[in-house]
């Protein structure tokens with residue numbers, strides 16, 4: 432019986448992997464098929480790679496891990512490994528490399544994928560830690576989806592007429608009080624059981640917080656305009672030393688892609704300029720801007736521990752959930768994920784996705800800056816290689832949580848940790864605020 436059960440389990444993982452690989456590839460193709468050859472090879476911003484680099488890099492990582500390592504097969508194109516090694520060439524220099532052209536890149540990733548389906552059929556999906564639960568395949572699915580979000584950010588930076596199209600997000604709605612009290616005490620942070628969780632999400636451990644208040648929803652464009660109009664960008668009081676140096680030097684005067692015409696603020700997204708929607712979460716702000724807004728509002732950013740507690744802790748059972756709404760995989764009723772829409776949804780658009788305490792839109796819409804540096808949890812173990820997370824640990828990077836409208840559901844969980852430099856604005860990042868609870872507010 433056990434072996435039959437195991438076989439069914441392995442078959443189920445194979446089917447799941449195959450479906451996820453196919454879904455990721457469909458997205459990579461639509462993001463690259465949307466533009467002509469010239470737009471595929473040119474650099475739309477010094478911050479980004481040419482789209483054709485991302486595309487071939489997706490195939491090269493897949494070849495390294497699944498064809499060569501898991502499959503033990505002969506290399507498809509060993510000669511190009513160096514070109515597509517993200518650690519060897521900064522993004523700004525990638526257009527000068529002798530990259531594969533669009534047709535060659537498409538042929539290469541297709542050839543790799545054919546071999547990967549063959550490897551998937553014959554791989555035991557057990558025996559080595561890299562194979563257990565299909566981890567190596569899950570890592571490659573997430574890698575492709577992460578590059579699909581990066582390519583979407585490249586589309587946002589691209590000049591010219593719009594080439595992407597998607598339905599508008601659902602309408603907003605009521606979210607109740609502006610903030611909710613999260614009780615103090617322990618909860619389970621991180622995971623040791625989620626099969627495709629990355630090394631930096633592990634292991635599950637007990638973390639503590641004092642009681643705190645967190646915003647029910649991300650900070651909106653409307654709220655952020657008040658900070659801008661109050662002269663927030665020119666007022667030293669709201670900025671950290673590093674933030675003030677950056678805001679002066681850059682210089683920054685409003686979120687990226689905002690522009691004021693007369694009395695009206697406009698936002699340009701994927702080639703379309705439209706009046707700012709005051710009810711959508713603000714997006715394309717850096718950590719310094721998020722931190723300055725919070726200080727101006729008499730609040731602060733949540734720590735990463737607080738964010739995860741707000742997203743997972745169920746006070747009734749004391750258990751940590753996989754998602755704010757429970758353990759079920761995200762659906763379109765829960766969260767704005769997967770590039771289904773090309774913007775964050777207005778506040779209150781996902782009541783079914785709220786946490787037990789009534790915190791909305793923690794997953795999807797915008798990545799949320801936290802005040803925490805990116806570090807390994809106690810008991811952290813490098814897996815499967817140091818360049819995945821460990822080399823980024825330290826004070827240079829801030830943690831972002833929750834995923835954006837551009838993030839695929841396979842590449843975000845309530846335990847998922849993203850990180851970036853505090854000056855980054857091309858990512859789909861916003862934030863929500865928190866504050867300490869005073870002794871008299873504990874109910």
Ligand SMILES: [Fe+2]
Nearest residue numbers: 488517574578
């Ligand atoms: Fe990569």
